[in-house]
Amino acid sequence: MGKNFAGSRNFGYDRLAAGLVIALAMSACNSTEQGHVKEVTGHLPDLSFSLSSDEGQPVTAKTYEGKVLLMYFGFTHCREECPISMARLTRVMHLLGEDADRAHILFVTVDPTRDGPRELRRYLAQFDLEQATGLTGTPDEIGGLAKRYRNAFRPHFPAGGEGGIMHGDAVYIFDTQGRARLLATSGDPEETLAEDLRDLLPS
Amino acid sequence: MEWFYWLVPWEESILVVAATGSAALFFLRGCALVRPSLHRKLCFWGGLSLVYLVSHTQLDYYSEHQFFIHRLQHLALHHLGPFLIVLSRPCPVLLAGMPSRMRQAFHLMAGWKPIQYPAQALCNPVVAVVLFSMLIGFWLLPSIHFTAMIDWRLYRVMNWSMFLSGLIFWGLVLTPGPVFAVKLSPGSRIGMMLAIIPPQIVIGAIIFFTSHELYPIYTICGRAIGGINALADQQIGGIILWIHGAMMSAVGILIVILMELMLAEYPKHGQKVA
Numbered sequence: 001m002g003k004n005f006a007g008s009r010n011f012g013y014d015r016l017a018a019g020l021v022i023a024l025a026m027s028a029c030n031s032t033e034q035g036h037v038k039e040v041t042g043h044l045p046d047l048s049f050s051l052s053s054d055e056g057q058p059v060t061a062k063t064y065e066g067k068v069l070l071m072y073f074g075f076t077h078c079r080e081e082c083p084i085s086m087a088r089l090t091r092v093m094h095l096l097g098e099d100a101d102r103a104h105i106l107f108v109t110v111d112p113t114r115d116g117p118r119e120l121r122r123y124l125a126q127f128d129l130e131q132a133t134g135l136t137g138t139p140d141e142i143g144g145l146a147k148r149y150r151n152a153f154r155p156h157f158p159a160g161g162e163g164g165i166m167h168g169d170a171v172y173i174f175d176t177q178g179r180a181r182l183l184a185t186s187g188d189p190e191e192t193l194a195e196d197l198r199d200l201l202p203s
Numbered sequence: 204m205e206w207f208y209w210l211v212p213w214e215e216s217i218l219v220v221a222a223t224g225s226a227a228l229f230f231l232r233g234c235a236l237v238r239p240s241l242h243r244k245l246c247f248w249g250g251l252s253l254v255y256l257v258s259h260t261q262l263d264y265y266s267e268h269q270f271f272i273h274r275l276q277h278l279a280l281h282h283l284g285p286f287l288i289v290l291s292r293p294c295p296v297l298l299a300g301m302p303s304r305m306r307q308a309f310h311l312m313a314g315w316k317p318i319q320y321p322a323q324a325l326c327n328p329v330v331a332v333v334l335f336s337m338l339i340g341f342w343l344l345p346s347i348h349f350t351a352m353i354d355w356r357l358y359r360v361m362n363w364s365m366f367l368s369g370l371i372f373w374g375l376v377l378t379p380g381p382v383f384a385v386k387l388s389p390g391s392r393i394g395m396m397l398a399i400i401p402p403q404i405v406i407g408a409i410i411f412f413t414s415h416e417l418y419p420i421y422t423i424c425g426r427a428i429g430g431i432n433a434l435a436d437q438q439i440g441g442i443i444l445w446i447h448g449a450m451m452s453a454v455g456i457l458i459v460i461l462m463e464l465m466l467a468e469y470p471k472h473g474q475k476v477a
Binding site for chain 2: 037038039043044147149150151152153154166167168169170183185187
């Protein structure tokens with residue numbers, strides 16, 4: 001039906017509007033930055049949370065002040081994305097070399113009923129990483145943090161079952177003052193990520 | 204009480220509550236005075252509750268995390284919601300239901316030049332058509348869409364702009380009388396509805412036929428529904444945009460033709476139609 005209407009020319013506006021829209025759509029295809037992790041400065045809120053660390057200690061964003069933070073939402077029973085993402089982040093930390101001491105990974109569980117501090121500590125121990133902490137809390141606390149960063153997680157309707165939890169592969173990167181700066185994904189090469197992280201470290 | 208939980212807003216917005224709440228209150232009060240027909244009431248409540256439900260309940264979570272649901276949300280905000288609200292010809296009822304001071308303020312504002320000029324400009328047929336189509340394209344530009352989906356402020360601007368431009372467009376094409384002194388012939392109004400079809404087909408088709416992920420934000424932040432991969436999600440979203448645009452215009456055109464036929468046949472009672 002639409003095609004019949006498209007053929008009629010009661011107005012010249014249709015061609016004008018269509019032309020403008022196509023031009024805009026085409027220009028956008030080339031506008032993504034190449035060779036850099038997606039910048040999100042000013043679009044996502046500053047880091048703020050109050051959770052339990054894998055040592056069982058209460059921690060807040062203040063605990064990690066002065067470090068460049070990489071926050072990732074995952075869960076220890078995940079068989080697909082999480083191990084790959086954590087392995088990638090481990091390699092990024094190795095690429096950072098000495099600078100890695102000034103960066104820290106926060107692994108926030110989206111399966112808080114199964115992932116307590118002990119499970120998180122055991123899980124993170126598999127990776128050759130010193131600069132990583134697992135964070136857990138109540139479903140509402142985790143839900144609040146995930147919502148703050150627009151990560152798909154709803155505390156009231158958790159998807160059950162092994163590997164049944166859906167989650168994104170976003171790595172939220174905060175500068176030393178806790179401001180959200182970059183949004184990395186599994187598509188970003190580790191070298192690029194390491195390079196962009198170095199730019200966030202105060203010299 | 205599981206169903207009740209679905210009505211809890213995913214992200215509270217005072218503006219949405221205030222706008223829908225006052226519109227509902229004024230319409231209720233106005234109904235007692237103006238007594239609109241049942242079908243006008245149904246249109247108004249249907250449109251208003253649709254707009255409220257898609258923007259201020261748990262459905263909003265799905266719109267944020269699934270591309271095709273986001274397209275359905277915009278179908279409601281940009282097309283169906285404003286369409287139904289306009290069809291109910293709510294202005295006289297809302298004005299009657301307002302406190303008298305507010306009504307006076309509205310009348311004063313309507314006569315005020317700094318309001319009149321931009322209002323007349325927005326009601327220009329070319330401007331209305333271009334604005335309606337451009338907004339769809341603008342918010343679907345991959346880089347703009349990415350930012351709008353992570354920045355809650357932009358997300359709200361996006362949804363409000365869609366709703367308001369829908370209200371202006373459908374208000375112009377479905378109202379037989381003059382809007383802000385702009386009187387359009389039925390032919391021009393039908394032409395306007397035809398004019399918005401091609402841009403929507405083109406954008407919908409671009410999204411449908413693109414073989415790579417245009418909107419990776421849904422993969423990055425996670426999808427709300429499992430079992431639908433990124434490309435399938437994108438294609439369903441493209442199809443919704445591709446088909447519904449023509450569909451809504453077709454319904455609108457039929458309504459305008461019907462209104463004109465009724466006006467020609469019963470000129471005195473014609474206003475009661477639609």
